[in-house]
Amino acid sequence: MDSLALEVGRTLAPEAIMFWILAPLAVVSALGMLFVKKAVHSALLLAWVMITLAIFYIAQDALFLGIVQIIVYTGAVMMLFLFILMLVGVDSSDSLVENIRGQRPAAITAAIGLGGLLVSLIARSNLGVQSIGLRDANADGNVQGIASELFTKYVWAFEVVSALLITAALGAMVLAHSTSTKSRTAQRDQSIARFRGASLATAAGLPSSGVYALHNAVDVPALLPDGTPAPTSVSATLDARGDMLSSKPFELEVKEVEED
Amino acid sequence: MDIANYIYLSALLFTIGAIGVVVRRNAIVVFMCVELMLNAANLAFVTFSRIHGNLTGQVASFFTMVVAACEVVVGLAIIVTIYRSRRSASVDDASLLKR
Numbered sequence: 001m002d003s004l005a006l007e008v009g010r011t012l013a014p015e016a017i018m019f020w021i022l023a024p025l026a027v028v029s030a031l032g033m034l035f036v037k038k039a040v041h042s043a044l045l046l047a048w049v050m051i052t053l054a055i056f057y058i059a060q061d062a063l064f065l066g067i068v069q070i071i072v073y074t075g076a077v078m079m080l081f082l083f084i085l086m087l088v089g090v091d092s093s094d095s096l097v098e099n100i101r102g103q104r105p106a107a108i109t110a111a112i113g114l115g116g117l118l119v120s121l122i123a124r125s126n127l128g129v130q131s132i133g134l135r136d137a138n139a140d141g142n143v144q145g146i147a148s149e150l151f152t153k154y155v156w157a158f159e160v161v162s163a164l165l166i167t168a169a170l171g172a173m174v175l176a177h178s179t180s181t182k183s184r185t186a187q188r189d190q191s192i193a194r195f196r197g198a199s200l201a202t203a204a205g206l207p208s209s210g211v212y213a214l215h216n217a218v219d220v221p222a223l224l225p226d227g228t229p230a231p232t233s234v235s236a237t238l239d240a241r242g243d244m245l246s247s248k249p250f251e252l253e254v255k256e257v258e259e260d
Numbered sequence: 261m262d263i264a265n266y267i268y269l270s271a272l273l274f275t276i277g278a279i280g281v282v283v284r285r286n287a288i289v290v291f292m293c294v295e296l297m298l299n300a301a302n303l304a305f306v307t308f309s310r311i312h313g314n315l316t317g318q319v320a321s322f323f324t325m326v327v328a329a330c331e332v333v334v335g336l337a338i339i340v341t342i343y344r345s346r347r348s349a350s351v352d353d354a355s356l357l358k359r
Contacts (some may be wrong), residue, residue: 008263008311016261023269030276030296039289046292049273053299056266062306062318065325069302072325077295077332084336085288088343107282115275122267131263132313145315146322154319161326168330175337178344 009131015059026052039085047078061134063142207233212250220245266307273300287339287349291332298328 011019029045029052036042050073058066137145150158185193194203207230210222219238221229229247231239238244273296280293302321309317343349 011261011263019261019265023265026269027272027276030273033289033293033296034276034280034283039286039292042289042292046296049296050299053303056269056303057306060266060306060310062309062321065302065306065318065321068322068325072329073295073299077329080332080336081288081292084340087340088288088349104283108279111275111279111282114278115272118271118275119268122264122271127311129311131311134310134313134315137313137315142315142318146318149315149319150322154323157323161323164330165326168333172333172337175334175341 008127008129009133018055018059022052022055040082043078043081043085046081047074050074050078061138061142064146202232209233210247210250212247215245215250217245219243220247220250223247223251263307263311267304270300270304270307273297273303285350285352287342287351288336290351291335291339295328295332298324 026049029048032045033042033049036045050069054066054069054074057063057069134142139145140148197203207222209218210216210220210229210233212220219234221231221244222233224230231244234244277293277295277297277300280296281290284290284293302324305317305321305324307317309315309321339349342354346353
């Protein structure tokens with residue numbers, strides 16, 4: 001073994017600067033995912049890691065994947081995660097009771113062992129190639145290059161993946177579907193209930209609130225044919241709060257016209 | 261900077277995701293850590309694609325993204341179904357077979 005570190009080629013200085021700024025940020029936010037209590041904070045940190053990765057993809061001449069990463073991951077997938085978080089309960093935090101004794105220290109030890117193994121393996125490996133770069137592969141453009149691979153060599157995998165997507169969508173619909181225990185009251189049932197009720201006074205629906213020349217808000221009752229205000233024309237909530245106005249000041253004063 | 265640093269970063273993120281999967285109890289956070297592991301693998305794919313100078317790695321990464329999207333859809337539907345019947349998103353509470 002001639003060198004201990006995997007050396008495949010140097011990057012230009014701007015990319016190195018970008019890497020040394022963004023990579024620690026990505027690692028810190030990924031670590032933060034483990035330590036924050038609230039699942040929403042975890043989701044936001046994950047979104048930041050994904051944006052960082054998208055920048056890395058674009059820096060490594062994978063323009064299409066970088067854009068797809070932002071659209072699919074930080075857009076769709078994280079939106080779905082936040083949606084489910086809101087559905088399931090934002091403040092659902094972890095229970096601290098250990099069900100299996102010693103699981104946490106054992107898990108952390110094993111995971112750190114895995115990390116050490118991976119890093120040391122990478123450090124001791126030798127690819128035997130120097131980085132070629134994607135200039136030739138991307139000569140016709142990155143999207144065109146991926147498309148020509150995807151629709152010639154990998155067209156069968158592409159078809160299978162489309163079947164997988166349809167299956168996943170159907171599966172999610174079946175899983176999320178729930179049948180309600182009682183049937184919905186349709187318009188017909190409501191109509192029957194109105195006419196079979198105790199009184200026919202509300203069979204045609206409740207009257208709407210008063211409309212006057214000076215005032216036509218929902219807080220003034222309408223007048224019944226005999227001139228008395230109809231309290232059912234104003235929402236019961238307004239009445240309970242004492243916000244119901246009297247209709248008296250807005251009524252038209254009928255002046256007696258003396259006829260000759 | 262050597263290009264291999266991207267591979268180291270990918271290994272680190274994968275490890276962090278693995279720790280999250282085994283340590284966290286909230287099913288949704290566990291799921292997000294799985295997503296982090298998938299993303300780390302994607303970074304390795306893209307970097308190797310650059311090292312070898314062909315786009316096969318990027319195509320593999322593309323397929324990973326599609327499969328991850330399917331997995332998220334079905335997984336979250338399962339979490340919602342479990343939450344509906346058990347009122348809990350903790351992975352420890354789904355232990356009906358034990359009792």
